[in-house]
Amino acid sequence: MQVLDDLLARVAHVRDLKELEDLRLQVLGKKGILTQEFTQLKNLSGQEKAHKAQKLNQFKEAFTQAHAQRKQALQNLELKARLQAEKLDPSLANTHISASLGHPLSYTKDRIIEYFTQLGFKLHLGELVQEEFYNFDALNMPAYHPARAMQDTFYFKDHKLLRTHTSPTQIHAMQTQEPPIKMIGVGPTFRRDYDTTHTPMFSQVEGLVVDSAHKVHFGHLKQVLEDFLHYFFGDIKVRWRSSFFPFTEPSAEVDISCVFCKQEGCKVCKHTGWLEVLGAGCVHPGVFKHAGLKNVSGYAFGLGIERLTMLSCAINDLRSLFETDLRLLEAF
Numbered sequence: 001m002q003v004l005d006d007l008l009a010r011v012a013h014v015r016d017l018k019e020l021e022d023l024r025l026q027v028l029g030k031k032g033i034l035t036q037e038f039t040q041l042k043n044l045s046g047q048e049k050a051h052k053a054q055k056l057n058q059f060k061e062a063f064t065q066a067h068a069q070r071k072q073a074l075q076n077l078e079l080k081a082r083l084q085a086e087k088l089d090p091s092l093a094n095t096h097i098s099a100s101l102g103h104p105l106s107y108t109k110d111r112i113i114e115y116f117t118q119l120g121f122k123l124h125l126g127e128l129v130q131e132e133f134y135n136f137d138a139l140n141m142p143a144y145h146p147a148r149a150m151q152d153t154f155y156f157k158d159h160k161l162l163r164t165h166t167s168p169t170q171i172h173a174m175q176t177q178e179p180p181i182k183m184i185g186v187g188p189t190f191r192r193d194y195d196t197t198h199t200p201m202f203s204q205v206e207g208l209v210v211d212s213a214h215k216v217h218f219g220h221l222k223q224v225l226e227d228f229l230h231y232f233f234g235d236i237k238v239r240w241r242s243s244f245f246p247f248t249e250p251s252a253e254v255d256i257s258c259v260f261c262k263q264e265g266c267k268v269c270k271h272t273g274w275l276e277v278l279g280a281g282c283v284h285p286g287v288f289k290h291a292g293l294k295n296v297s298g299y300a301f302g303l304g305i306e307r308l309t310m311l312s313c314a315i316n317d318l319r320s321l322f323e324t325d326l327r328l329l330e331a332f
């Protein structure tokens with residue numbers, strides 16, 4: 001097909017990575033020309049269908065290969081240009097003195113704490129080293145429970161560990177306070193994770209509301225979180241998906257419409273148009289039992305501060321938040 005051949009020929013002339021990505025989406029994206037051609041195959045039959053499918057697959061392979069080569073070449077050019085621009089002259093006098101700046105993570109954390117404390121949630125920080133019981137067993141995850149494997153844990157001796165989430169603050173709050181309880185547990189948590197969206201230390205905000213039986217329900221949880229997400233991200237859509245956490249029933253995960261591509265489809269949202277931001281649900285009866293509470297109802301939620309910072313500041317590598325690069329701080 002001439003139009004496909006023209007698109008293939010354009011790859012070699014693309015001038016930057018953004019233009020290359022646009023071209024890739026034009027061809028391979030959800031609404032891309034090749035994707036549409038493949039969809040149309042169902043209208044053909046026999047030889048004609050087999051022939052066209054073969055041609056499309058050949059084109060796809062050629063395009064993917066040309067795209068990868070051009071991408072590599074453009075990345076090399078960008079690196080070269082950057083290295084030239086960043087040449088250091090140690091003999092120059094220092095004319096730039098920066099004032100002390102807040103870190104994007106502290107800013108996000110303070111914003112969240114301020115929002116929830118104004119709604120009457122009491123702040124708990126909790127201990128970073130926890131008994132295994134508070135991090136897992138009391139949250140309905142006994143030793144054999146497969147959900148423990150989802151949180152790769154740093155253990156100490158004597159059944160102690162670095163908390164893998166802020167959910168232990170729920171149990172401590174329920175054991176030390178009489179309902180009604182309305183708290184947020186905030187602070188560092190630890191897991192053996194390391195990639196562009198996961199670091200070994202990250203911070204969470206836990207929310208817990210407990211009151212007498214039947215007084216707290218899923219509708220309250222939905223309202224509180226949707227209000228918060230609109231306050232935090234502005235004009236976005238919110239989607240609830242049913243999910244599983246051992247300590248909540250029913251459980252849900254909440255997505256927001258992609259803040260990077262406005263649901264057009266991009267790498268960050270994996271072309272789904274949605275980004276997951278938090279987990280939530282009604283407190284499981286087994287958790288109340290472990291905490292020693294009877295005839296109560298409640299909801300809980302947990303979100304990652306780094307994740308919210310990445311999304312609100314359009315940062316695509318979480319690890320950059322932990323590097324001491326002043327340019328990142330100055331950008332915000």
Ligand code: FA5
Pocket residue numbers: 164165166167191193194197198199200201202203204206207245248276277278279280281300301302303304305306307308
């Ligand atoms: C939990 O940790 C649950 N305790 C949350 C919860 C609380 C659910 C109360 C229901 C009721 P999860 O493993 O999905 O769930 O982690 C919650 C958030 O922490 C994730 O959405 C993500 O934003 C963040 N997170 C998890 N692991 C990492 C990591 N290694 N680095 C950075 N952020 C992380």
